[in-house]
Amino acid sequence: MMRIWRRSLAARFIAFLLLALALSQAIGFLVSWDERGHALRLAAKSEFFSRTASLAMLLETTPQAFQSEILQVSGTAYTRFWITPEEPVDAACWRDDAWVHLATPLPSLKPSEARDPAIAAPAASASAGVPGVVSATVHRPQWAELSSHAWPLSRPAKFMYLGASNGMGLAVRLDNGAWLNAAYAKSTVNAAWTRQSILSLLITAIALSAIAVMVARGITRPMRRLAAAAELLGRGESVQPLPESGPDDIRQTAEAFNRMQARLQRFVDDRTRMLAAIGHDLRTPLTSLRLRAEFVSDPEVQEKMLATIEEIQTMTEAALAFAREEATVEDTRTVDLSALVESLCDDLAELGQQVVFLDGPRLNYRCRPDALRRAIRNLVENAVRYGERARVRLARTAESIDIVIEDDGPGVPDGDREQVFAPFFRLEHSRNRETGGVGLGLSIARTIARHHGGDVVLRNLDRGMRASIILPLEARNEKRGTRNE
Incomplete structure (x- = not known):
């Protein structure tokens, strides 16, 4: 009760x-x-x-x-x-x-x-x-x-x-x-509850209960619709504006949600355009610097200048690619998550990387498959690069679906466990793309996971490290996904 x-x-x-x-x-x-x-x-x-x-x-x-x-x-x-x-x-x-x-x-x-x-x-x-x-x-x-x-x-x-x-x-x-x-002489019992009064009270209670159910449904229906829209918005999905109807309180709540959604979308669009514009504008001075470096007479100085320019250009291109993917709106659909992860592992194994997919439960999940595939690929490639090999499996808990990637590497120091998710941060300081990349892999993976309402968590093992993509699992999402199948 x-x-x-x-x-x-x-x-x-x-x-x-x-x-x-x-x-x-x-x-x-x-x-x-x-x-x-x-x-x-x-x-x-x-x-x-x-x-x-x-x-x-x-x-x-x-x-x-x-x-x-x-x-x-x-x-x-x-x-x-x-x-x-x-x-x-x-x-x-x-x-x-x-x-x-x-x-x-x-x-x-x-x-x-x-x-x-x-x-x-x-x-x-x-x-x-x-x-x-x-x-x-x-x-x-x-x-x-x-x-x-x-x-x-x-x-x-x-x-x-x-x-x-x-x-x-x-x-x-x-x-x-x-x-x-x-x-x-008669003992008149002034009965408080007669059969008629009890019947009248029962009918009144049933009528009031029916009215209460209708009133509650009238209130909870738009609230459930608002909760579902907020959940989808938090997972990065495109949400249709809520109907702005009903009593003033409910209508004002729907209007506030629609305004918030429009402002968030406008903020994301403005930020993406700004990043794209900055990246595009950087190309011109980088090209000018490259041309001027060609006229430097000292070969050693010239080589260092060209390496620095190459590094800046690489970071710029990565930022532009990240901005372009942020601006791309991918439809959300229900996929076989086990098949998606297994196919990715098979592709990387065919390229010669030490990647193994461990059989697990067949799970369907509503997501943006291309973005999620990229997040998994970034973590698997990091595991292979720094931990020699990657073991990938799926696990289901009461509240989430976990995509677990384990390696045999040295792990991440406890003080840097959150810092490694910062854009362009690398534990390997040589700035060599062959050994450390540009430092956007983990940042992109966490951004994609959080757009799905989840997160990426790192944990050091006795030998190696475990990276987990935690995706939230909710009953209404499962039901919606089953209907869409």
């Missing part, structure tokens, strides 16, 4: 929306809880008054012989009716009598069905005697007079709360002088 939380924006949106939903439901529940309970009590009281008034009117129009049966069939699981000849005065005694009637099963119901738990407990106390019941109550009950405007009949009545489980009692005088007594 933590991994999904860290990696998925949709999961965070869903979690926050569901948290907001839970908080809103809790606040709404706290606000409406007391109101709902009060409304339920008022509804029960109104129904109790209406039912008692209707029964009183019915009894007044019915012969006395049928009143007992009417009282029995009018009772419910939570309501009982009975008639007393005299007005109830003692509220405590009437209350105890009411609990006894409520605990008496109805004729048509089984005892277990007639009793409510809220009624049975007070009834048990009542059966033990009045003092037990009185001691169980919080306060002594009192009758309250109901005017004709407080309930359905036009005559006054007497009302009390039984003190537990929303219990109520009512006594009203009939036309014949007797009193109709009514008792009601």
Whole structure:
């Protein structure tokens, strides 16, 4: 779950929306809880008054012989009716009598069905005697007079709360002088979660989750597109401008990326043109110096001057070649990297160089094959030149593909391990092209590797040195390469 939380924006949106939903439901529940309970009590009281008034009117129009049966069939699981000849005065005694009637099963119901738990407990106390019941109550009950405007009949009545489980009692005088007594007791459970509320909450949560997924996708889609474009740009590939659409934040991000890409491309083009112009302009003074050196009478001085001019011209030509290749945009495509490296090693071996390719896994990789081939060739030729022979192999790790070149040479001093990648730097100081080149081989190799998002790393062994081209390996690049195949 933590991994999904860290990696998925949709999961965070869903979690926050569901948290907001839970908080809103809790606040709404706290606000409406007391109101709902009060409304339920008022509804029960109104129904109790209406039912008692209707029964009183019915009894007044019915012969006395049928009143007992009417009282029995009018009772419910939570309501009982009975008639007393005299007005109830003692509220405590009437209350105890009411609990006894409520605990008496109805004729048509089984005892277990007639009793409510809220009624049975007070009834048990009542059966033990009045003092037990009185001691169980919080306060002594009192009758309250109901005017004709407080309930359905036009005559006054007497009302009390039984003190537990929303219990109520009512006594009203009939036309014949007797009193109709009514008792009601029901434990109303003001349930916080009903099936309807849970279903409503579930539907709301699903709807909010779907909305969160759509919102997250709307945000992450351009972000993924931006991340892929930035990865390709960092690997030196040509990237189409991102669509500048959507909300202001996303649109401004795409615009900023497009401006950055245009500026970088303009900077690279300006630098390449500058190098090419400098290299081209150097040819004229070099030619002039060569002509003037021909008129030097001292042969030894003349030879040194011509050697220096030749060295400057060689470096200039190498810089021009490097600039031209920098300016050349090669298409990126998926190639069989093992076949590319093996064919290069075979070509160098046919030229008489001590190069061996060690069989390894067959790997496909998305790259600029001509540039990568040149980087590998530079490292292999360096290994042969300074280490007598080169052993080349491919290795795959969890995060990269490594092209490893090992030799049997003296290696590179630790203090110069990074310095050797500087342009025109050579450990061999004779400046002889036959023994040391011009000092651009490693610089070009690292530049090409870094254009692919990787690097070139040197490491001294017990005997010899290992040069590794580390190329990044990412799942989306592999999938893209597989589709392009």
